[in-house]
Amino acid sequence: MENNGIDFPLHRAAGDGDLGLVKSLVAEGAEVNVKNKGDCTPPDILVFQKTHVATKTIEEKFEICAPCLMWGMMLRQLQLAEERTEKGVKFKNIPFHDIKLSYFVKVINLAGAHIKMGGDIVDFVDFFVDDDWLSYDEAAVKEWIADPPEAIPLLRAFRDELAMQKNFSPTVLEKLMQRFIEVKQIDVNQIIHALRVAVTGKSVGLGMFETLEILGKKRVLRRIDRALL
Numbered sequence: 001m002e003n004n005g006i007d008f009p010l011h012r013a014a015g016d017g018d019l020g021l022v023k024s025l026v027a028e029g030a031e032v033n034v035k036n037k038g039d040c041t042p043p044d045i046l047v048f049q050k051t052h053v054a055t056k057t058i059e060e061k062f063e064i065c066a067p068c069l070m071w072g073m074m075l076r077q078l079q080l081a082e083e084r085t086e087k088g089v090k091f092k093n094i095p096f097h098d099i100k101l102s103y104f105v106k107v108i109n110l111a112g113a114h115i116k117m118g119g120d121i122v123d124f125v126d127f128f129v130d131d132d133w134l135s136y137d138e139a140a141v142k143e144w145i146a147d148p149p150e151a152i153p154l155l156r157a158f159r160d161e162l163a164m165q166k167n168f169s170p171t172v173l174e175k176l177m178q179r180f181i182e183v184k185q186i187d188v189n190q191i192i193h194a195l196r197v198a199v200t201g202k203s204v205g206l207g208m209f210e211t212l213e214i215l216g217k218k219r220v221l222r223r224i225d226r227a228l229l
Contacts, residue, residue, distance in 0.1 A: 011036045062104050065121040106214045110206050126200045127214060131222045140203035144193040145227060151194045152228060158191055159224045168217050170209035198227035
């Protein structure tokens with residue numbers, strides 16, 4: 001049985017792992033075999049959500065999250081392909097950053113408690129998507145980069161500071177920003193949000209300087225350059 005892509009309350013309860021609500025809805029007669037837009041029934045979702053990663057070893061977390069991340073990347077491919085087709089850009093293939101265990105460990109350690117289930121890794125697909133295909137939240141770009149008149153000059157100036165930086169550790173990068181703010185006589189919000197949007201495509205996320213370290217200087221500069229176009 002299908003529901004034309006709509007998530008019923010039972011699907012949402014299953015996705016939240018709320019077993020009490022699931023039992024209550026079933027007792028009230030909720031249909032357990034209806035499929036959502038992901039072609040999943042509530043029982044399918046519950047089985048998936050049981051894949052809790054909090055108590056797993058790093059290797060086990062990788063085995064659980066990697067398939068979920070690949071699925072998330074496939075969905076991102078479809079989304080970006082549609083967006084570019086609408087803009088008249090020919091779609092070929094969307095490359096992604098290699099999902100290597102060493103890189104994955106850095107991301108999942110930074111995410112910490114944000115990753116409770118295997119599927120939670122999809123929230124951090126921006127770490128893995130190829131820089132040229134990073135998707136930007138249009139509202140965030142408008143608020144932090146496009147509209148403030150000082151945003152682009154400041155972002156370009158901080159980009160130049162990053163380019164000269166050999167040590168890309170969080171502590172060093174934080175001190176670099178502190179000096180930049182003092183020299184420019186600005187508030188931190190005038191640069192850090194623009195920077196986050198430029199390198200992650202969104203206005204909220206994990207630790208800014210830790211994120212810069214994981215991405216690495218080459219990828220950070222490439223993403224900022226793309227945001228400045």
